[in-house]
Amino acid sequence: MEIDRQRAHKNNADSPLMALPAIYRLLYSAGLRMGEALSIRNKDVNLQDGTILIHATKREAERIIALHDTMKDVLRDYIECRNRMPLSGLTNPEHHLFVKLDGTPVTDKAVYANFRSLLRKCGIQYGGRSRGPCVHSLRHTYAVHALANMTRKGMNIYAALPVLSASMGHHSLEATEYYVRLTRNTYADIERNSSAINAFVYPSKSKSHDD
Incomplete structure (x- = not known):
């Protein structure tokens, strides 16, 4: 898949590439809004039970989503790779789940830009704002x-x-x-x-x- 073939061609600490494959799969497999996915913190994820607590909804109502076994494996692999980075605080319960290579949270702007790049690589025409296809x-x-x-x-x-x-x-x-x-x-x-x-x-x- 194109999302797994992406590579950083230069030393860019602001790159979100490590987290993007897990983000895209979570958006699709759980039907999350972008803001909900990027707001997930370590403490919200329970891989043993296969659930994630979602806080950042439009009406501020919490809900729990269930994860498919394959999605649990994806998140487990991502967290293991993330925690290998020589940065402090990554495992803190309050820290964001999805981070860039410098340890800062992945932004929606970065995901949107990467998604349009993926569309080009896949030969899918982007119709423009409000016409898509888009991350939503x-x-x-x-x-x-x-x-x-x-x-x-x-x-x-x-x-x-x-x-x-x-x-x-x-x-x-x-x-x-x-x-x-x-x-x-x-x-x-x-x-x-x-x-x-x-x-x-x-x-x-x-x-x-x-x-």
Whole structure:
């Protein structure tokens, strides 16, 4: 994967490259907002239980997210490499989880710039501000894939949506539906698990969408 092939070509203590592979994977696998991921501190991570306590939400409500086993391995490897750096305070419970090579917290600006660089390397066109794709697209993709997985495993759509909403830190199903733009053509199996009552959640493609 391109995120794992990145290399620093000069001695740049301000580089976030060491943390980026773990950040991108966490954004996608847990559906976090950028601010939530970068605000995580060491004390919030419990790899034994496979959970992370999230503080920095839009409405300042805490929630706990569960980590997949593969994500636990990624974070464990990252923390082990990070702690090898000859810097003091990295293991302090109050210290930020994701840091640059100089030990300072990774910034959203650095992630955004790197993401656009990755798009170029992957041959994906960047449409510009508000058109994307952008880092926030990973949260959207999480919502789509998580809902698809739950319904394909037999969970009723009415049960799946509240679970997804809670995992994303939303306070209403309407907020979650914004991220879940599935179509009947692409997700026919999900449509079969849905009723006509909630079909509005998955609108058909319009001509403007195809254009």
